[in-house]
Amino acid sequence: MSESDGFEDLVGRLSSLPGIGRKTALRLAFHLLGHRELAADLASAIGNAVETIHRCESCRNLTEEQLCEICRDSGRRERICVVETPADLRSIEEAGLFRGRYFVLHGLLAPLDGIGPSDLGVDLLRSRIEEGGIEEIILALDSTAEGDATAVYLSRALESAGVLVTRLARGLPPGAAVEFADSLTLTEAFQGRRKV
Amino acid sequence: MSESDGFEDLVGRLSSLPGIGRKTALRLAFHLLGHRELAADLASAIGNAVETIHRCESCRNLTEEQLCEICRDSGRRERICVVETPADLRSIEEAGLFRGRYFVLHGLLAPLDGIGPSDLGVDLLRSRIEEGGIEEIILALDSTAEGDATAVYLSRALESAGVLVTRLARGLPPGAAVEFADSLTLTEAFQGRRKV
Numbered sequence: 001m002s003e004s005d006g007f008e009d010l011v012g013r014l015s016s017l018p019g020i021g022r023k024t025a026l027r028l029a030f031h032l033l034g035h036r037e038l039a040a041d042l043a044s045a046i047g048n049a050v051e052t053i054h055r056c057e058s059c060r061n062l063t064e065e066q067l068c069e070i071c072r073d074s075g076r077r078e079r080i081c082v083v084e085t086p087a088d089l090r091s092i093e094e095a096g097l098f099r100g101r102y103f104v105l106h107g108l109l110a111p112l113d114g115i116g117p118s119d120l121g122v123d124l125l126r127s128r129i130e131e132g133g134i135e136e137i138i139l140a141l142d143s144t145a146e147g148d149a150t151a152v153y154l155s156r157a158l159e160s161a162g163v164l165v166t167r168l169a170r171g172l173p174p175g176a177a178v179e180f181a182d183s184l185t186l187t188e189a190f191q192g193r194r195k196v
Numbered sequence: 197m198s199e200s201d202g203f204e205d206l207v208g209r210l211s212s213l214p215g216i217g218r219k220t221a222l223r224l225a226f227h228l229l230g231h232r233e234l235a236a237d238l239a240s241a242i243g244n245a246v247e248t249i250h251r252c253e254s255c256r257n258l259t260e261e262q263l264c265e266i267c268r269d270s271g272r273r274e275r276i277c278v279v280e281t282p283a284d285l286r287s288i289e290e291a292g293l294f295r296g297r298y299f300v301l302h303g304l305l306a307p308l309d310g311i312g313p314s315d316l317g318v319d320l321l322r323s324r325i326e327e328g329g330i331e332e333i334i335l336a337l338d339s340t341a342e343g344d345a346t347a348v349y350l351s352r353a354l355e356s357a358g359v360l361v362t363r364l365a366r367g368l369p370p371g372a373a374v375e376f377a378d379s380l381t382l383t384e385a386f387q388g389r390r391k392v
Contacts, residue, residue, distance in 0.1 A: 006244050006245045006248045006260055007245060007249055009241050009244070010241045010244075013234070016234060017238075018224070018227050026283065026286070028214070028216075030282055031213060031214050032242060032246070033258055034281075034302065036246050038209070039242050039245070039246045040242075040243065040246055041209055043239045043240070043242040043243040045205050045206045046206060046236075046238060046242075047235075047239040048206075049203060049229060049235070050236055053202055053203060053229055064201070064202055085226060086229070087223065090222070
């Protein structure tokens with residue numbers, strides 16, 4: 001190889017990104033070095049975003065302001081949807097199905113990795129509920145072991161606040177065939193069955 | 197959306213990279229904002245690479261020095277392998293099949309896009325041949341219309357230099373079935389047939 005340490009450093013850092021393997025990292029690095037202006041702009045866009053974008057003081061969503069756009073919208077109150085990541089928030093907003101506020105945990109409980117309630121901002125969430133006016137907390141967390149454990153923890157931690165805590169329905173996703181559904185999905189679908 | 201201009205700017209620049217669509221760009225942007233140290237390191241790695249890595253004065257390969265590692269290796273002479281990109285060079289080096297020097301065109305002839313011989317460094321290549329000691333120029337270009345046109349141009353441009361110019365063999369790739377080969381591949385394979 002005749003490439004340099006700087007090149008290997010760039011490839012290494014690119015391949016540490018999610019979904020970027022070494023082959024893709026190499027292709028990106030070569031592309032960046034062949035398009036220097038684009039590369040310089042990307043570097044400053046990353047630097048700029050890291051510097052100016054931080055967590056909303058009220059809901060921990062990403063924003064350049066003190067409060068994010070959703071928290072500044074006085075029409076969106078009464079309900080708080082708790083999500084793991086800003087990406088989850090974005091998916092729900094894009095579906096256009098929810099007109100309330102959010103709370104972003106930036107993670108799920110993982111005691112073995114040292115991620116506890118304080119990392120998820122549970123005290124901030126509780127203080128928001130205590131301000132009053134909240135009717136329901138919707139836990140929109142992944143239906144995984146970590147998501148379930150976090151949902152159980154949160155529902156207990158918020159019990160004393162006297163607010164309704166719900167979580168997203170489980171069952172067959174739309175379009176799914178019973179024949180090919182795995183047993184866990186079928187179990188959840190049976191347990192959650194409803195009167196037609 | 198409660199995200200900011202800085203966020204949209206970052207997503208836009210990420211999705212201008214090859215193979216990165218908007219969904220992936222969003223995922224990368226969220227990841228970068230969730231891992232600020234990694235993001236800052238990536239930004240400086242890009243900036244550093246763009247600043248320190250340039251073209252080798254002799255072969256236009258990427259390097260941090262005046263001459264790239266391959267050109268500094270006195271054992272590699274006699275043959276020059278002409279490639280389109282540093283990525284092509286890397287693939288050939290990794291295959292470990294060639295012990296000569298390279299010349300990187302950084303493109304192929306494309307008159308309609310204004311890419312002519314001077315952009316490909318043809319004068320520099322010719323002056324390297326005129327320095328003497330070169331027995332063969334191997335054109336290792338893509339077997340596409342642009343690759344073929346560039347190969348034809350180069351073989352004519354280097355004719356006067358009195359050096360053997362060859363190009364890579366065409367034919368069935370190893371493991372390919374005659375039944376499923378397209379007619380262009382079969383035509384090339386017939387034309388290039390050899391005595392067993």
